[in-house]
Amino acid sequence: MDSDDLGLFGPGSVTWKVHEEPILIVAGLRSLYLQALHPRAMAGVAQNSSYQTDAWGRLVRTAGYVATTIYGTTAEAEAAGRRLRTLHARLRARDPFTGEEFRIDDPELLRWVHVTEVESFVSTARRAGLALTDDEVDGYYTEQRRAAALVGLDPADVPSTAAEVDDYYRRIRRDLRMTREAAETALFLTVPPIPWKLNLPVKLGLHLGPPRWAYLGIAGTALGLLPAWARRLYGGLGLPTTALSADLSVRALRLALAALPRRYREGPLQQAAKERAARLTPAA
Template sequence: MDSAADLGLFGPGSVTWKVHEEPILLLGGLRSLYLQALHPRAVAGVAQNSAYRADPWGRLARTSAYVGTVIYGSTAEVERAASRIRRLHARMTATDPRTGESFRIDEPELLRWVHVAEVESFLTTARRAGLALTDDEVDRYYTEQVRAAELMGLDPATVPATAAEVADYYERMRPQLRMTRDGAETALFLTVPPVPQSWGSVPLRLGLTLGPTRWAYFGVAGTAVALLPPWARKMYGGLGWPTTDVSADLSVRGMRLLMKAALAAAPERYRSAPMRREALHRAGLA
């Protein structure tokens, strides 16, 4: 394929490009982390193998770069990035805190949980923020994202590919989910991560900071948790009331409008990620 016309896995006619054009997906990524932390083995694997506590913002940047590559990269770029992640995962193991059993990080069950939690969070956050999608487009998004799951080594036949299949998958998984010490510590870290003083924060005891950035982030984290399914909020000690969902919808819609307004006022080079601009150029849409 001519590299100049190589649109990678998806392309401008895909629902994936339509969804991931939304800057509010940053909030969807945070929601997915809260959801992933409810799987005992998945969160244990992260806690025992990741340096996210020492470099949370660096890890976020690397994860965002990988997702951006899968969505917008050329075929060669996507394959290189996925191969690097698969090799990294293949070397990692962890120990189940409850049973003492050793397990591989790239077990299909764990990869599938992370994949579904991520894509469902992206889609749900975008829709609740106001992105108009038909039911057919929702199913198409999940079907398109099976290709991303396959990159991680999953059998595509085992990956939920429609909204109904995702709902059924969550129902099957719920008996296996629970709050563990690793999950609670991860959720606390997600809610109160270290904020550099250069971001306008004031140092306090215990390594915490306070300032405008911290207060703004509290609102973001609170909205991410409120966007979780009611059963997931209950595991975090929250409420499954419909009023919580209404408040979350209002909050995320307001955030989306603010983000769009800020981007509209920003210089052109800041309105979209470099990877997306390169993909639009290859597609002749720049």
């Protein structure tokens, strides 16, 4: 029965430990900045997505998918994976340099999105102050092979340790570059439309209310958390001081988020998963 199912990971997993952190909102943004540096991946998004006209809707759907794979039952996670694979199988895009048509579910593209996402999650959580041993980091990557399988990847072809992720990044960097679409996407990620009710209009027709300034701080932190080589591709300096400033910012933000009431820090899927876990493992 689903009510007796703890999902793909469950309590005691490194995955639950990492995704307990609200700071992963910054990690999600960091992963998008990284993903935009892959020309084909960026073309696939730009040619098949409504992200510029429905940015917040797309964000909610993506967050919902991740939450389902982490905290949903096994059946819910597998159903979400099937829906995503069915969607991707229908989509095509054209290479911005060669004009060649390619499939969105190309394993190379799926692997790039998966690796940038999980690396952003675990590295951001760690830099924000979550205590994780090297073995736990490797354990997280290994566990996340289950999530990779949901999108159609062969788990054996997905990095399962921090060393393998570093090697993957070294190998793929030759394929990454700053394109016009990447620059436009980065600008959009940094200054997205904010729902009008959250803004305080000021002169010159700009919306620079507190939500806008708060978001700019989060976006700046996400950019600062990028690897030095990625910051250089964006035209920034890969200086240690940049990383240090980002580390201080993300630690402060984690402390602020930890002070929020639980109902604001945990979504319904996470709360339901914890209730199932408590019922099934009372000793824990």
